[in-house]
Amino acid sequence: VGQRQTTGEVGRGRLTEPVVKRPGADHYEPISWDGAFELLAHELNAVAHPDRAVFYTSGRTSNEAAFTYQLFVRQFGTNNLPDCSNLCHESSGVALTETLGVGTGSVTLDDIVHTDLVLVVGQNPGTNHPRMLTALEHAKDNGAQVIAINPLPEAGLLRFKNPQRPTRVLGRGTPLADLFLQIKVNGDLALFQALNRGLLDRAATDPSAIDRDFLDEHCDGFEALAAHLAALDWGDVHRATGLTREEIDASLAMVLAADRIIVCWAMGLTQHRNSVPTIREIVNFLLLRGNVGRPGAGVCPVRGHSNVQGDRTMGIYERPKAPFLDALRDEFGFEPPREPGHDVVDAIRAMRDGEVDVFFGLGGNFVSAAPDTDVTSAAMARCRLTAHVSTKLNRSHTVCGETALILPCLGRTERDVQAGGEQYVTVEDSMGMVHASRGRLDPASPHLLSEVAIVGRLAAATLGERSDVDWASLTAEYSAIRAHIEAVVPGFDGFNTRSAAPEGFALPHPVRDSRTFPTATGKGRLSVNRLEVLEVPHGHLVLQTIRSHDQFNTTIYGLDDRYRGIHQGRRVVFAHADDLADLGLADGQVVDLVGIPDGPDAAPRRAGSFRVVAYSVARGTCAAYFPETNVLVPLDSTAEGSNTPTSKSVIVRLCEIVGPPSPGDGV
Ligand SMILES: Nc1nc2c(c(=O)[nH]1)N[C@H]1C(S)=C(S)[C@@H](COP(=O)(O)OP(=O)(O)OC[C@H]3O[C@@H](n4cnc5c(=O)[nH]c(N)nc54)[C@H](O)[C@@H]3O)O[C@H]1N2
Numbered sequence: 159v160g161q162r163q164t165t166g167e168v169g170r171g172r173l174t175e176p177v178v179k180r181p182g183a184d185h186y187e188p189i190s191w192d193g194a195f196e197l198l199a200h201e202l203n204a205v206a207h208p209d210r211a212v213f214y215t216s217g218r219t220s221n222e223a224a225f226t227y228q229l230f231v232r233q234f235g236t237n238n239l240p241d242c243s244n245l246c247h248e249s250s251g252v253a254l255t256e257t258l259g260v261g262t263g264s265v266t267l268d269d270i271v272h273t274d275l276v277l278v279v280g281q282n283p284g285t286n287h288p289r290m291l292t293a294l295e296h297a298k299d300n301g302a303q304v305i306a307i308n309p310l311p312e313a314g315l316l317r318f319k320n321p322q323r324p325t326r327v328l329g330r331g332t333p334l335a336d337l338f339l340q341i342k343v344n345g346d347l348a349l350f351q352a353l354n355r356g357l358l359d360r361a362a363t364d365p366s367a368i369d370r371d372f373l374d375e376h377c378d379g380f381e382a383l384a385a386h387l388a389a390l391d392w393g394d395v396h397r398a399t400g401l402t403r404e405e406i407d408a409s410l411a412m413v414l415a416a417d418r419i420i421v422c423w424a425m426g427l428t429q430h431r432n433s434v435p436t437i438r439e440i441v442n443f444l445l446l447r448g449n450v451g452r453p454g455a456g457v458c459p460v461r462g463h464s465n466v467q468g469d470r471t472m473g474i475y476e477r478p479k480a481p482f483l484d485a486l487r488d489e490f491g492f493e494p495p496r497e498p499g500h501d502v503v504d505a506i507r508a509m510r511d512g513e514v515d516v517f518f519g520l521g522g523n524f525v526s527a528a529p530d531t532d533v534t535s536a537a538m539a540r541c542r543l544t545a546h547v548s549t550k551l552n553r554s555h556t557v558c559g560e561t562a563l564i565l566p567c568l569g570r571t572e573r574d575v576q577a578g579g580e581q582y583v584t585v586e587d588s589m590g591m592v593h594a595s596r597g598r599l600d601p602a603s604p605h606l607l608s609e610v611a612i613v614g615r616l617a618a619a620t621l622g623e624r625s626d627v628d629w630a631s632l633t634a635e636y637s638a639i640r641a642h643i644e645a646v647v648p649g650f651d652g653f654n655t656r657s658a659a660p661e662g663f664a665l666p667h668p669v670r671d672s673r674t675f676p677t678a679t680g681k682g683r684l685s686v687n688r689l690e691v692l693e694v695p696h697g698h699l700v701l702q703t704i705r706s707h708d709q710f711n712t713t714i715y716g717l718d719d720r721y722r723g724i725h726q727g728r729r730v731v732f733a734h735a736d737d738l739a740d741l742g743l744a745d746g747q748v749v750d751l752v753g754i755p756d757g758p759d760a761a762p763r764r765a766g767s768f769r770v771v772a773y774s775v776a777r778g779t780c781a782a783y784f785p786e787t788n789v790l791v792p793l794d795s796t797a798e799g800s801n802t803p804t805s806k807s808v809i810v811r812l813c814e815i816v817g818p819p820s821p822g823d824g825v
């Protein structure tokens with residue numbers, strides 16, 4: 159398989175048996191399961207320190223597999239548990255934990271259906287969360303209003319009328335958004351500061367503009383916030399957002415008219431340098447009117463992978479909290495490591511610098527999903543062993559270490575039969591609901607193992623006598639794992655009985671349930687966030703890297719992006735016609751995307767051969783698909799406080815190609 163794939167993906171075939179690539183070989187060959195675990199155990203036990211191994215997790219892993227996995231990794235002796243959250247909603251978790259004391263969303267589906275106003279910020283639900291559109295339609299039927307805040311007029315939220323590129327609207331054919339703010343990329347902190355300032359100004363004459371009783375009783379930081387916002391510069395707001403004062407006033411009027419407000423967001427907010435302050439400012443916005451911890455109101459970070467939130471709840475975290483580790487120690491009688499481990503970006507740095515011997519991936523496609531593709535690829539190649547537990551072939555299988563293993567596992571839709579009989583697993587959604595998931599289909603091959611079985615056998619082979627855990631009996635009957643989870647993780651009382659119920663059960667959320675804020679001060683924390691307007695050098699645009707309709711993250715199913723009117727090609731860059739005119743470019747032209755060099759002697763990052771599409775995007779910004787553009791995202795450009803790569807604010811030039819396009823860069 160070629161090392162350079164223009165669509166970022168190798169294929170979509172299912173794997174049916176474990177395979178190994180030996181040192182120096184250029185292909186994989188079959189290996190027995192026993193042989194695979196022996197090889198892994200040998201390499202893991204050969205490392206000079208457990209921190210020289212890294213254990214990645216994608217977000218599809220069940221609670222049962224995730225809990226067993228982190229237990230094994232911690233008994234092995236490291237907290238090197240990076241996961242796809244580090245690339246995804248980490249900024250949300252950090253900002254919400256600081257301000258509310260809980261890192262997850264505070265609303266239920268019922269809250270969305272019974273709210274007055276939903277702000278959908280930096281999210282494209284038509285493609286990425288289609289079921290959410292149904293909830294929004296119900297909310298609208300009940301009289302709610304919707305404000306969409308996005309640099310792109312995304313289908314499903316908007317009726318997008320562009321004569322050149324007609325786009326079908328989803329659902330019932332009416333736009334869901336009552337107001338569309340076509341904000342500049344990274345303008346959201348400024349927008350929410352402007353709204354918050356508007357609320358405070360209004361409160362001077364109309365006390366009901368803010369919820370004074372709630373603020374007095376439950377929050378701190380009000381005076382500092384008010385003083386900070388009093389100095390807000392409207393010129394900065396305009397430069398950062400590209401919005402007019404009229405647009406901001408129109409949204410403020412809708413906010414003032416709404417008793418209950420929910421803010422939903424996804425990757426449009428989390429992947430910028432100032433993502434954590436931006437989300438904290440949204441918390442300010444909600445706290446000012448008491449919009450948390452009551453029906454129809456709250457924060458709603460909308461997650462991606464089916465169990466990315468549950469994996470964190472199960473302890474897949476490079477910076478585990480002491481109470482979790484204490485509970486793990488008490489349940490299993492060992493002393494877990496306390497030093498923080500590597501997140502994704504730090505893991506790549508450590509691999510790059512020769513500090514890692516073994517990379518193990520439970521799901522996912524690390525090489526394609528991570529930033530700075532060339533740096534990440536070289537980092538992977540420095541490992542002695544890379545191993546992936548996967549359902550499908552992907553690029554991380556070809557860009558690998560000296561020795562490489564692919565361990566094929568059952569997918570969630572497949573029947574999982576163990577010594578104790580047929581098993582089910584559990585997952586947690588964005589609303590903190592836990593429910594069972596049972597595979598019904600015949601497995602793609604009789605040689606596939608479940609993720610739990612793979613982790614259990616890996617642990618037994620690697621730890622041997624060093625572990626008291628009976629890994630085989632955990633694998634035989636997953637209810638035994640759930641009993642341990644119940645003992646270690648708060649909120650899982652009666653886990654085996656409650657997870658068997660069809661509707662599942664809700665995890666406790668102190669903010670939602672009782673307006674209890676488990677923060678440093680025991681209060682909801684209003685925060686002061688410094689506004690810095692993203693400066694873009696002349697002749698450059700801010701590139702955001704997005705998903706098309708025909709992909710799930712790094713898996714590309716087709717070359718169309720139906721709601722954006724793109725057919726038969728993924729190497730496209732969407733830009734505003736006026737910006738194109740200023741740059742001397744035209745729709746249909748082919749350009750290279752070129753980043754800003756790291757230093758005077760460094761070569762700039764470059765992604766070759768993108769067709770320019772004149773499109774309704776906010777001025778000064780452009781958009782292109784991930785993972786083709788990950789080569790442009792600098793490893794060291796990350797969000798402050800969450801270390802998430804800034805995949806939505808990459809500064810680039812669109813360079814006309816002189817001479818023939820470089821080989822392999824075809825559309
Ligand atoms: N079909 C499909 N579904 C998926 C996925 C998939 O790949 N395919 N991936 C899953 C995963 S893991 C995730 S995390 C979610 C991701 O779901 P989304 O976050 O909806 O996915 P993106 O395509 O990254 O879209 C980001 C959105 O934010 C907007 N945006 C970008 N920058 C800014 C900004 O600065 N401000 C504002 N206000 N908006 C901005 C973009 O225009 C775009 O609408 O989807 C999940 N669901």
Ligand SMILES: Nc1nc2c(c(=O)[nH]1)N[C@H]1C(S)=C(S)[C@@H](COP(=O)(O)OP(=O)(O)OC[C@H]3O[C@@H](n4cnc5c(=O)[nH]c(N)nc54)[C@H](O)[C@@H]3O)O[C@H]1N2
Pocket residue numbers: 215216217218219242243245246247425462463520521522523524526527528529547548549550551552567568569570609703704705710711712713784785787788791805
């Ligand atoms: N530039 C840029 N980069 C991004 C993003 C972006 O918006 N822009 N988004 C980021 C986000 S939000 C995320 S979540 C990450 C995603 O990062 P990852 O989670 O690492 O990537 P995926 O493409 O979701 O992983 C797909 C692979 O997972 C395996 N797989 C699928 N289902 C299962 C299963 O049930 N079990 C196991 N063991 N394996 C399975 C398959 O082999 C498949 O090839 O990418 C991030 N990268």
Ligand SMILES: [Mo]
Pocket residue numbers: 242245246247461462463
């Ligand atoms: Mo994600």
